[in-house]
Amino acid sequence: MHPAIDHLLAQPFGSLPELIALQATHQPQHTAVILGEQRISYAALRVGMDRVAASLQREGLGPGDVLAICAGTSIEYVMAYFGALRAGVAVAPLAPSATAEHLSAMLKNSGARLVLRDRAVALQWPLHADSSLRCVALDDSPEAGELWSDWLATDERAPAPITPAPDWPFNVIYSSGTTGVPKGIVQSWAMRWAHVRRALANGYGPQAISLCATPLYSNTTLVAALPTLALGGTLVLMGKFDAAQYLHLAVQHGATHTMLVPVQYLRLMACPSFNDTDLSRLQHKFCTSAPFSAKLKAEVLQRWPGRLIEYYGLTEGGVRCELHCHDFPHKLHTVGRPGEGADLRFINDQGQQIPTGELGEIVGQSAGMMTGYYNLPEKTREAEWFDAQGKRFIRSGDVGRMDEDGFIVLGDRMKDMIITGGFNVYPCDIEDVLTQHPDVYECAVVGAPSEQWGETPVAFVVPRADTQPEAQALREWLNGRVGKTQRVADVRLVGFLPRSEIGKVLKRQLREQYVQMTANTP
Template sequence: MSIDLSSLLATSFGSLPAMVAQQSALQPQRTALVLDDLQLDFAALNAGIDRVASAFQRQGLQPGDVVAICANTSVPYVLAYFGALRAGVVVAPLAPSSTASHLSAMLENSGAKVVLRDKEVALEWPVTAATDLHCIALDDAPEAGQAWSQWLAPEGSVPTPIEPQPDWAFNLIYSSGTTGTPKGIVQSWGMRWSHLQRAIHNGYSPQAVSLCATPLYSNTTLVAALPTLALGGTLVLMRKFDTRHYLQLAQQHNATHTMLVPVQYQRLMRSTDFEAANMPALQHKFCTSAPFHPTLKEEVLRRWPGKLTEYYGLTEGGVRCELHCHEFPHKLHTVGRPGPGADIRFIDEAGNELPPGEQGEIVGRSTGMMTGYYRMPEKTREAEWFDAQGQRFIRSGDVGRLDTDGFIVLGDRKKDMIITGGFNVYPSDIEDVLRQHPEVQECSVIGVPSEQWGETPVAYVVPHAGSTTNAAAMQQWLNQRVGKTQRVADLRMSDVLPRSEIGKVLKRELREMYLQSASPIAH
């Protein structure tokens, strides 16, 4: 006996934690969760979730209260996440890689009554100022708070049932903070249910074995991990991505699905272990969170048989596109077509809707849209756009256009656009030319202040190992191939580009690095 997936697609709303309990009844001994040498079957997973939910209720937490989790990937982390949800408590997963000031700002914004963390996080972020905050140590480290093993409710505990509603807050996903203080994106229970229904369309089922190699705080991970467990599949997690270990796990567990970010695909393609890997079951590969270069998509298609799907969208929801690369190999320069149920429009600087084919800011509306930014009504209003009929759309901040076949060609983020001498310059256009240089491995173009032009482009380049060219020669090569307004005023070589844990280049950090090391550019 198993869950009827077709009936789930027709169901307007359901509870993911309740589905895990159902899986425990249907297939108690099936492996649900794998991390290193630890494995939990559905019976053990469900019992652990019950103990966590009971512990939260014992503390007096009510549906709608918030708990924060700031820790590295672990089994207790997963139990804490689902346990909070089973109690109706909102989860705020915070990135351990954030600065202490950002973490404190996120904690204050969330109003969390409990924070679950580990020793590594506690040493970097003491949070001693919040005297009424209850800290729990997921790894039992005394530096991090009350020991997890002591805080858990006794074995066999069963929480008081709750009845979640579609408009309840499910989690607060804080934005990456690449441009400033992170904002708490309120995803509702109804929004997460829509994610589960889309997962069914992408082959997730009780037979799925999903290998996730990104952190648990990231929505990239959650859109794969939560449906995997709710639908009765096996979730294989990694504490930290490593190409050799990833390939070993994929083969050992006969993985069928994987969610990776572009830089991870890039590292796998460069790995000397890749060609020898035998992964016939891994037929569903997904990619999101950062630009996926067409040449890398083509290489993955050529060298790694199976389906390859790129998602372009927002954690805020609304904007959602899918590119099934294996079906449309001639469209790899795009991010695909609007997904089922998604309405994508393009607007100009004044907020006027543009006709098809014209380039503008991408806005979107779909079944999965954020409620808003938590306790930030002004920021929420800034993120919204309403059409002539009063329908609510979410603004992406990205620039793009629709091609004649209905595929979206993506440009840059509006805030990354460089205005030099009154002309709009898109960094991605310069980066596309720079990547053609045979000694360029990675690159990123930013805008920096210029006394003459207001802003001017500057390039950072990571050269291939053994490169013999110098920055001046590469700058000259580039400037001979781009338009006058696109010419870079400076080019710097770097060993690495600063990235978030899910692979986004942190252009803000590049700007700060440059401005700290250079005088204002006069030309």
């Protein structure tokens, strides 16, 4: 990279828009973003970024304000994101898949006076007339609001400069909202700068071609997309994941890096064209956002040579682990060791720290930690834990322990833990056994109401293609291999597991589905 870029990256804090500007100066024609047949250079990205920033400043938006974006993946989305940052405006990327009720609640919480959206979003999220809120159509669809092409500044004047501070809000990432109204997680400029600097160790730079197949509103995408562009690489986006299309794009563009969620690795391993696809250039593979089974990690290592790194952490930050699967194939049942600079502790139900090695809730402290939940001070306090010296940690809500080698063995989300007959049962322990059956493609275990035990485990199973297992036979096979309290009361065969757009199994939905099923059973 150019010495000016290296100098900026050596600083403890810096600006991502400034890095984009430097990339545009020193490699103006280098391709920054590819989406389908569209591609833009760093010079064009800088021009677009500045035009967005100037437009926002014309609207009176600046540091302390929030821009909401709710739309599908597009080049304009990327420009809008960096343009907002160029003006010092925090971005609130909202999930188009959320309900209209949740979208309205997120918009209200963010305090955004301007929302960028597209036609598909406008049709399922009609906004009532509000003089304080403006809608701009990213796809130039009249149904979505003022046309992007009309709203975007056309003059050549540079936007007014800003000098970001480390604690400024960079973006407000809303949680998935599977158990209520999503909370806005405020990530600071310092937190994102830490992400970019960490990416240098993983081969990101001008030669990197990073293939991202998750939505732009997702933090999963952002932890790969933002460093790719800040460090001068090429970002290849997919509007919607399809395994065969992913493989085609990887070869077509010579992808070197990719960030995927576990279910996408699962789909790729099952894709008929996988074994015939040359992925030798794609040496840097990352995974996050959902449980990544040891069995699937092992299959990826065997069939897809190169580095495979699993990240375990929170959008809220604090808790951060890395498992370099290719270096520690005997530790695939773990999520790795705490990342550099991360301090992980374990606490009991009373919030007291417990000795290393014992099972407890994981809390963490690191350079990348949220400021808090946006406009929700009480929820912020619930997410924090302080040690005896007053050091601030973020609570994960996950149960785990540290093994004798310093690797973290993960249990379940505390809310997913099943209490049956007074015993704590972790669904992941049962799922690990069940996935070993040759006819099981994937599965999920949840707690169902039980008059006798309070709760009892039940399993949902997606069979492998070309198999026809019997539910009762699967139940007997499983129950012969788990502890007495882990035995499942029922196995249900299903065609798929309900998931969020980034691949998390919606266990609450499965629990509700099971209650409905059994209520209708005579």
